[in-house]
Amino acid sequence: MKLINPFSDLIEKDPDQNDISYLMMIALVIFMVVLSETALVFSTGGAFLLVSNLFYFPLILLNLKFFTKGLSTSTAIGLIYFLIAVFLVNFDIEGLLIGFSMMLTYIAVGISISMISKTSNESKKTLIKSISNYENLFEEIQDAIIVYDSEGLILGVNNAASTLLGLEKKYVRFLKIDDLKNFIDEDALKKAFYDVSLSGSGFTDTELRQSDGNIVYIEIHSSIIDSSKGVMRAYIRDVTDRVIAEKKIIASETRYRHLTNQLPEMIFELDIDGNFCFATRYSINIAGRTPEELSGGLKLWDVLVEEDRDRARKNLEWFFKGMFLGAVEYRVKKPDGSIIPVLVHFSYDFDDDSSVRGIKGIAMDISQRKRMEMALRRNEKKFRSLFENSNDAVIIFNRDGMIMDINTRLCNMLGIKRDEAVSQDLKCRFPESEWDKVSGMYEVSSSGGIFFESRMQHREGDYIDVEISSGIIDPEEGLYQAILRDISERKRGEVELAVSRERLNLAIEGAGVCVWDWDIERDEMYFEGNYDEMFGQVKEHTDRSGSMWREILQQEFYKIIMDYYADNGNSSSTISDLKSKQFESEYKFKTETGLNRWITVLGKVVDCDSDGNPVRIAGIMQDVSDKRMYQDALYEANKKLNLLSSITRHDILNQIAGVRGFTDILSKRLPEENSELQHYLDRIKKATSNIQEQITFTRDYQNIGVETPSWQNLEKIIESSRSKAQLRNIAFFNDCRGLEIYADPMIEKIFFNLLDNTIRHGGDVTEIEVKCRKNSDCLTIIFRDNGKGVSCDLKEKIFDHGYGSNTGLGLFLVREILGITGMGISEVGEPGKGAVFEIQIPADHAREVR
Amino acid sequence: MQDKKILVVEDDTIISELIMWRLKDLGYTRCSFTSSGEDAIIKAREESPDLILMDITLEGDLDGIDSIKEIKKFMPGVPFVFLSSHIEDEIIERALATRPSGYIAKPFEDFELRMGIEIALMK
CATH class of the missing domain: 3.30.565.10 (Histidine kinase-like ATPase, C-terminal domain)
Known part of the structure; x- marks a missing residue:
C-alpha cells in the first residue's frame, strides 16, 4: 500500500511561470497576431482570414506535443502558409508581405507555445522531483514528524517517528493522536498537538515512553500546515542526550555551586554593569550581606569602602576594554562598619557565543595576611628598635665575614661610626689572635650557634673583653648575627670575686665554720668549709653528702623555722620577717672517741615560694664544743657558788642569830644605868641587823645571769x-x-x-x-x-x-x-x-x- | 605549859646553848638537845618529847627534814617547829611539805621563839 503523499497538494506553482519575460513574449505574439490579422482583413477579406486562422490549430497542437521542436514545426507551417498565400491567393507584393507576416506570426506563436509548453513540462518535472525530495527529506529527517488533521487523525509519519514510537508505519497510519497517550503524557499531548489550532504553533517538552518501555525526552514543535484543510504537523525531536547532558550539566553546576560555596574563598560573578549575579555563601558571609541583597542589584563597589569605589569602577571599565588587571586589593566594608581587606583575581565570563557577559572573580580574605604584614612591620620596627636600643652590641655580617650592619651600642663600645664599619671585614675589629674564633662565627650551620669570649679592639687601641653569641639569622641570604656583651666589668668582677672568695674561704677556715645551703625545691644540700674537720670524728657522720646533717637540718632545724612560721601566721610581713630572722639551735653528738661535741646551727630562710613556704635555707654550722664546755663549767661553777653562797649565808645567819641572841641576853643582864655599854650593845645590834639584811638580800639576787x-x-x-x-x-x-x-x-x-x-x-x-x-x-x-x-x-x-x-x-x-x-x-x-x-x-x- | 618536854636539835653549839638558855628563860625546864638527826630520832623515841625544835642543817647523814620524817613514823602526832637560817625557797618548800607547826627563821627574837613554841604546843 502506498502511503499518501502528505505534500502533493501543498506544492505551489513555480513562480517562474509568471515571469515577466513570458508575459512580454505573449504580448508580442498577440500584437503580431492582431497586426497580421488586421492586415489580412484589410487586404484579403473574410475567406482568406478564415483559412489563415485555420493554420493556428495544427500549429498549437504540434507545438504542444513537440515543444522541443517548436521552431522547426512553426517554420514549416509558416512556410506552407506562405506558399499557399503566394501561389494560390495573390502572387503580388502585397500578397508576399501578408504571407510573410503571417508566416512570421505563425512562427512566433508556435515558438511561444512550444516554449510555454516546454516550460510547463519542465516545471512539472521539477515539481515531481521536489516532491520526491520532500518525501525523502520527510522520511530521512532525524526528527520524528507526525502530520495530522484537526480531528486528530494521523495523516502521515516519517521513519523517525515510527522508530521513536517503536511502531511500524503501517500501524501508525491508522492511529489517532489520542492513541499516543500510551506514549506521551495526556496533558503534554493535548498541549503539543491540539493547542496548536488555537495559537498557530506550539511547543512542549515531555517524556515519551517507548513501546519497549524506554523513556526518552522529547521536544514537540507543532504548527498548522493548511489551515483550510485543518492539516497540522508536529516535529518530535529526541532530546534525550541533550536532556541527560543538561541534567549532568545542572548536576555539575550544582556540585560546582556546592563546592564553591564550601570554598573558603569568595567566588562571585558580576555582569558587565558590575552587578553581583552570583556569590558563594562564604562571600556573602564575609561581606556581611544577605543573598537577597546580592540578588537585588548590589554592585561590586557597593560593598567596598568609599575610597576604593572609584578605583573598582575604573578597574572594571579597563578590564572590559581588555586590560589585564592581575590581582587587585580592595577593602570590603561590612554593614557593621568592619573592614576586610581582600585580594581579587578577575577573569572574563564568556557567553555561549564567546562574547563576554561578565566577570568571574575570586577574592581572598587577606586580613590574616594584612595582620601578618602589619605584625611583620611591627616586628621589623621592634627588631630595629631592639637592635638600636639593645644594651648589647649587635653586629650583622654575611658568610664572607663582611659587616652588614652594627648597632649604636657597638659603635659606642668600639668608638666608631656605623659607616666606618659597614662593608668592612669583621676580623678588622678583632686582634689577629682571635681571627680563628671570628671565622668560626660564619662557618656555623643553620641550626647551630656559637658562644665564646673574645677581645675586640677599640678605636683608640684598647682591648675590650667581650662575650659573643653568634648564629645564623637568614640561611638563604647567608646573614649572621652576633650579640656582643662587654664583659670587661665582669672580668674585673671575676677577679675581685676570686679574691673575695679566697678571703671568704680564709674567713670560713679561720672561723672554723661549715657553710651549708639547702635547696628545698631541688632537694640538694651543699656543705662547704671545715666540714671534715668539724664532723670527721662524729660517729653518726657517714660521708660528705651529710646524710646525718641532712636529717637534722631537714627535720629538727626545719621544724624550728616552721614552728616560728606557724606561730606567727602566714602574712606577707611574716614572710619578710621570716627571711630577715636568723634561727639558731645547738645539737650534741658523741665522737668515735666518746667525746661530746656541740654544734651550733645558724640559718636564715633565703627564699620562699608564693605561699610563703621556705624553699631555700642557708647558714653556717660551728663547733661550739669548747664554748659549750666553758658554759657548762661556768654553769657548774655558778651552781657551786650558789651552794657556797647558800651555805655561807646559812652559817652567817646562824652566827648572827647567836650574836643577836646573846646580845639580847647581855642587854637584859646589863644594868640600865650603864648607858654607855647599852649604847655599844645597840650599835652591835644595828651592825648585826645590817649584816643580816645584806645576807638576806643576796638570796634574792643570787640567780642573776x-x-x-x-x-x-x-x-x-x-x-x-x-x-x-x-x-x-x-x-x-x-x-x-x-x-x-x-x-x-x-x-x-x-x-x-x-x-x-x-x-x-x-x-x-x-x-x-x-x-x-x-x-x-x-x-x-x-x-x-x-x-x-x-x-x-x-x-x-x-x-x-x-x-x-x-x-x-x-x-x-x-x-x-x-x-x-x-x-x-x-x-x-x-x-x-x-x-x-x-x-x-x-x-x-x-x-x-x- | 612549862612542864612540856622540848627536844632541841641543833648542830651549832652556840645556837643550841642560846636556845636552851632562852627556853629556860621562858620557863621550859624539861628540855634536852642533840646535834645530829640520828641522835634526835633516838632521843625522840626515848623521851617522847611534847615538842621538837628542829634545825635543818645537822651533823650526820640526816638533815632536819629527813629526821622529822623518820620521827613522824613512830610519833606521828608530835608537834615540831623548824628553826633554820635557810631562807632558800627550795628548802623552805621541802620543810613545809612535812607539815610543821611552825618555821622560825634565824636570827630570831625571843618573842618569835616563844610564840612559835606556844602555838605549836597548843595544836
Missing part, C-alpha cells in the same frame, strides 16, 4: 610583782597588755623593787601606773607614781651601788638585771609630781603576744 633569758609576758610579770608588794590603798593601773619581752627570769624582781621603792620612799603615793610606748627603735615601759618624786640631783645617784637607806642595792641591781639583755632604766619624772621610771627595751626584745 644563771638562767638564760626568755620571752615573758609583761602583763603577768607586773601583776605578779604587784601581788607580792604591799600596796595597801595605792591604786594600781597596768596598761601593758599583749606584750612579751625577752629578759632575764629575774625581771619580776625589777617591778617588785620599783613598787617596793615607791612604797618605801615615794611618800604619800595614792596611784601607780604602768604603761608602754612602742616605736620602731624600742619598747618603753613607763612606771609612774604620784608621790614626791626624785630630785634632779638624785636621778642618777639612785642607781648607784650603796645609795639608799636600806641595802643600797635595790635600784643598782635593777639596772644590772636589765643590762643583761641590753635594756636600760632611767628616772625622768618631775620632782614633786611623782617618780617616773622609763625602761627601754630594744625592739627585737619585745613582741606582741600572738
Whole structure:
C-alpha cells in the first residue's frame, strides 16, 4: 500500500511561470497576431482570414506535443502558409508581405507555445522531483514528524517517528493522536498537538515512553500546515542526550555551586554593569550581606569602602576594554562598619557565543595576611628598635665575614661610626689572635650557634673583653648575627670575686665554720668549709653528702623555722620577717672517741615560694664544743657558788642569830644605868641587823645571769610583782597588755623593787601606773607614781651601788638585771609630781603576744 | 605549859646553848638537845618529847627534814617547829611539805621563839 503523499497538494506553482519575460513574449505574439490579422482583413477579406486562422490549430497542437521542436514545426507551417498565400491567393507584393507576416506570426506563436509548453513540462518535472525530495527529506529527517488533521487523525509519519514510537508505519497510519497517550503524557499531548489550532504553533517538552518501555525526552514543535484543510504537523525531536547532558550539566553546576560555596574563598560573578549575579555563601558571609541583597542589584563597589569605589569602577571599565588587571586589593566594608581587606583575581565570563557577559572573580580574605604584614612591620620596627636600643652590641655580617650592619651600642663600645664599619671585614675589629674564633662565627650551620669570649679592639687601641653569641639569622641570604656583651666589668668582677672568695674561704677556715645551703625545691644540700674537720670524728657522720646533717637540718632545724612560721601566721610581713630572722639551735653528738661535741646551727630562710613556704635555707654550722664546755663549767661553777653562797649565808645567819641572841641576853643582864655599854650593845645590834639584811638580800639576787633569758609576758610579770608588794590603798593601773619581752627570769624582781621603792620612799603615793610606748627603735615601759618624786640631783645617784637607806642595792641591781639583755632604766619624772621610771627595751626584745 | 618536854636539835653549839638558855628563860625546864638527826630520832623515841625544835642543817647523814620524817613514823602526832637560817625557797618548800607547826627563821627574837613554841604546843 502506498502511503499518501502528505505534500502533493501543498506544492505551489513555480513562480517562474509568471515571469515577466513570458508575459512580454505573449504580448508580442498577440500584437503580431492582431497586426497580421488586421492586415489580412484589410487586404484579403473574410475567406482568406478564415483559412489563415485555420493554420493556428495544427500549429498549437504540434507545438504542444513537440515543444522541443517548436521552431522547426512553426517554420514549416509558416512556410506552407506562405506558399499557399503566394501561389494560390495573390502572387503580388502585397500578397508576399501578408504571407510573410503571417508566416512570421505563425512562427512566433508556435515558438511561444512550444516554449510555454516546454516550460510547463519542465516545471512539472521539477515539481515531481521536489516532491520526491520532500518525501525523502520527510522520511530521512532525524526528527520524528507526525502530520495530522484537526480531528486528530494521523495523516502521515516519517521513519523517525515510527522508530521513536517503536511502531511500524503501517500501524501508525491508522492511529489517532489520542492513541499516543500510551506514549506521551495526556496533558503534554493535548498541549503539543491540539493547542496548536488555537495559537498557530506550539511547543512542549515531555517524556515519551517507548513501546519497549524506554523513556526518552522529547521536544514537540507543532504548527498548522493548511489551515483550510485543518492539516497540522508536529516535529518530535529526541532530546534525550541533550536532556541527560543538561541534567549532568545542572548536576555539575550544582556540585560546582556546592563546592564553591564550601570554598573558603569568595567566588562571585558580576555582569558587565558590575552587578553581583552570583556569590558563594562564604562571600556573602564575609561581606556581611544577605543573598537577597546580592540578588537585588548590589554592585561590586557597593560593598567596598568609599575610597576604593572609584578605583573598582575604573578597574572594571579597563578590564572590559581588555586590560589585564592581575590581582587587585580592595577593602570590603561590612554593614557593621568592619573592614576586610581582600585580594581579587578577575577573569572574563564568556557567553555561549564567546562574547563576554561578565566577570568571574575570586577574592581572598587577606586580613590574616594584612595582620601578618602589619605584625611583620611591627616586628621589623621592634627588631630595629631592639637592635638600636639593645644594651648589647649587635653586629650583622654575611658568610664572607663582611659587616652588614652594627648597632649604636657597638659603635659606642668600639668608638666608631656605623659607616666606618659597614662593608668592612669583621676580623678588622678583632686582634689577629682571635681571627680563628671570628671565622668560626660564619662557618656555623643553620641550626647551630656559637658562644665564646673574645677581645675586640677599640678605636683608640684598647682591648675590650667581650662575650659573643653568634648564629645564623637568614640561611638563604647567608646573614649572621652576633650579640656582643662587654664583659670587661665582669672580668674585673671575676677577679675581685676570686679574691673575695679566697678571703671568704680564709674567713670560713679561720672561723672554723661549715657553710651549708639547702635547696628545698631541688632537694640538694651543699656543705662547704671545715666540714671534715668539724664532723670527721662524729660517729653518726657517714660521708660528705651529710646524710646525718641532712636529717637534722631537714627535720629538727626545719621544724624550728616552721614552728616560728606557724606561730606567727602566714602574712606577707611574716614572710619578710621570716627571711630577715636568723634561727639558731645547738645539737650534741658523741665522737668515735666518746667525746661530746656541740654544734651550733645558724640559718636564715633565703627564699620562699608564693605561699610563703621556705624553699631555700642557708647558714653556717660551728663547733661550739669548747664554748659549750666553758658554759657548762661556768654553769657548774655558778651552781657551786650558789651552794657556797647558800651555805655561807646559812652559817652567817646562824652566827648572827647567836650574836643577836646573846646580845639580847647581855642587854637584859646589863644594868640600865650603864648607858654607855647599852649604847655599844645597840650599835652591835644595828651592825648585826645590817649584816643580816645584806645576807638576806643576796638570796634574792643570787640567780642573776644563771638562767638564760626568755620571752615573758609583761602583763603577768607586773601583776605578779604587784601581788607580792604591799600596796595597801595605792591604786594600781597596768596598761601593758599583749606584750612579751625577752629578759632575764629575774625581771619580776625589777617591778617588785620599783613598787617596793615607791612604797618605801615615794611618800604619800595614792596611784601607780604602768604603761608602754612602742616605736620602731624600742619598747618603753613607763612606771609612774604620784608621790614626791626624785630630785634632779638624785636621778642618777639612785642607781648607784650603796645609795639608799636600806641595802643600797635595790635600784643598782635593777639596772644590772636589765643590762643583761641590753635594756636600760632611767628616772625622768618631775620632782614633786611623782617618780617616773622609763625602761627601754630594744625592739627585737619585745613582741606582741600572738 | 612549862612542864612540856622540848627536844632541841641543833648542830651549832652556840645556837643550841642560846636556845636552851632562852627556853629556860621562858620557863621550859624539861628540855634536852642533840646535834645530829640520828641522835634526835633516838632521843625522840626515848623521851617522847611534847615538842621538837628542829634545825635543818645537822651533823650526820640526816638533815632536819629527813629526821622529822623518820620521827613522824613512830610519833606521828608530835608537834615540831623548824628553826633554820635557810631562807632558800627550795628548802623552805621541802620543810613545809612535812607539815610543821611552825618555821622560825634565824636570827630570831625571843618573842618569835616563844610564840612559835606556844602555838605549836597548843595544836
